[in-house]
Amino acid sequence: MTHLEETSTVEVKPADKSVIKRLLRIALILFLVTVFEFVCAFTMPRGALLITIFVSLTIVKAFYIVSEFMHLKYESKVLIWSIVLPMILVVWLIVALIYEGGSILADRTAMF
Amino acid sequence: MASSVSVEQTAKKLWSGGVSPFRVSYGKLMMWFFLLSDAFTFSGLLITYGLLRYSYPAYEGKLSDFVPSQDYWPVPEAVFDGVPFLHGVSIPLAFVGLMTFILILSSVTMVLAVEAGHRMDRKNVIKWMLWTIVGGLTFLGCQAWEWSHFIAGSGKEGWGIDLNGDGILQAGVDFFGANLAMNEYGPQLFADLFFFITGFHGMHVLSGVVLNSVIFYQAAVGTLERRGHYEMVEKAGLYWHFVDLVWVFVFTFFYLI
Incomplete structure (x- = not known):
């Protein structure tokens, strides 16, 4: 107190x-x-x-x-880009691997 | 000509020591980089979910006729439709919607605490920090209910795994709900990812509540006021908003898509 x-x-x-x-x-x-x-x-x-x-x-x-x-x-520009740039690469990874998931499904359906 | 020289000089000075080129304190900068690395971890988990979800066939029929099967990925609206105190009533996604709303609200109270900290307003920092902690605890309570409901099973007609193969689903004999080895809602990976992703996020919320409680205590006893600034509230705030942000993504990828 x-x-x-x-x-x-x-x-x-x-x-x-x-x-x-x-x-x-x-x-x-x-x-x-x-x-x-x-x-x-x-x-x-x-x-x-x-x-x-x-x-x-x-x-x-x-x-x-x-x-x-x-x-x-x-914040300063350099800080903004330090955070945003790596996340743009992550967006690419999302697109690439979801597409890949579709290909796995196509392979599975073709094989079994 | 003259202006380009001066720009070059300030740029050189900015990176030659003595000042922060990022124009934030060391603590805040390191919090940002920690959050970036944490974002990679969560991205890894959510992208794994996306990859596996699209490597399974989707359910094609009408939503009202949905019965889970190991052959296709479940529809989230059909799985997450329980609300506390309303047993057996199907209100799709209402409870997770409420959880999302609670977390966004606690983010708002956090930003108000940061704003009060800028003005050295101890009374309001204490008040808004307390509301943020209450919001975090409410969210954790909701998640505990969500988990126990998921583990115990929905008890819906025709749902469950027929263990003895007699074609009749019987309580005490057959399997209902989900764990890491069995899952009535669909492919096993669906339950595993549910536990892993929402559990990992829940751990973050729990850490955030602990962190906020420490800051709340420090603000309440006047430690931060004697320090002359409330930057600790800002740092905890960055973490708390990040936890809210991750939930926004979990909500979209797990419950909506």
Whole structure:
């Protein structure tokens, strides 16, 4: 308890309403995108189009979380590229190995 | 001419020591690189899921007629349709949707704690850190329910593995639910990947809750205020947002696709 009283001299800056408003707007966007994904999951037929929608909306959500919540958008360029460049290579790996999975299926069906 | 020379000089100075070329503190930079390596690990797991999922045939029939089989990959809507306290009612994906929402909300409270830290507002840092911890614990509780439901089995008509081959599925005789050796929902790999990926993510959430609790304590007793800045909240925040981000991907790849 004594700690609480002895350090209360630090000056607290008033909250900036616009910053909080921006954060809440991003939270709302994330929520609406998730709701939209749900609507798609139940109204659209399964297939390549639906998967493309899901993956691209996921990347939209990832963009908002990383750039605004994790503040990456406001960091130096060299830091942004240090993080984004390796992840672009990962995207290539996703495409390559999902394609590979389809080939394994084709081989299996051909053999058995 | 003159401007290009000055650019060259500042660029040289930036990398010749004494300043951080990344313009962030050492701790934050190392957190970013740790998260990048952790992203590789999760990418490896999720890409494995994608590869194996597409190496199995997909279910072709109508969703309402879905019965699991070892021959095709299950439809997630049909597998994950349970909600606590509503036994036997099928509400597809509602519970994981709620879990996603809880984790996104806890990410919002975390970002508010970071914002309060910038203003040296100890009272609000404490408040928002506490809400973040509550959100994390709620998520873990939901995941515990999700696991126990998955392990125990759905109890649906015609679901289960007929062990003695008599064509009748009987409780106590035949197998229901899933573990690492048997899986009523479809191919064995589906259950293995479920346990591994959601379990690995759950461990991250648990570590995040522990980390947040330490920071919460340090903020509450005034350690961070005496240090003069709340950078620890920012570092824990980076980790917490990353955990949220991974769940967004797990949600898409495991539950939606």
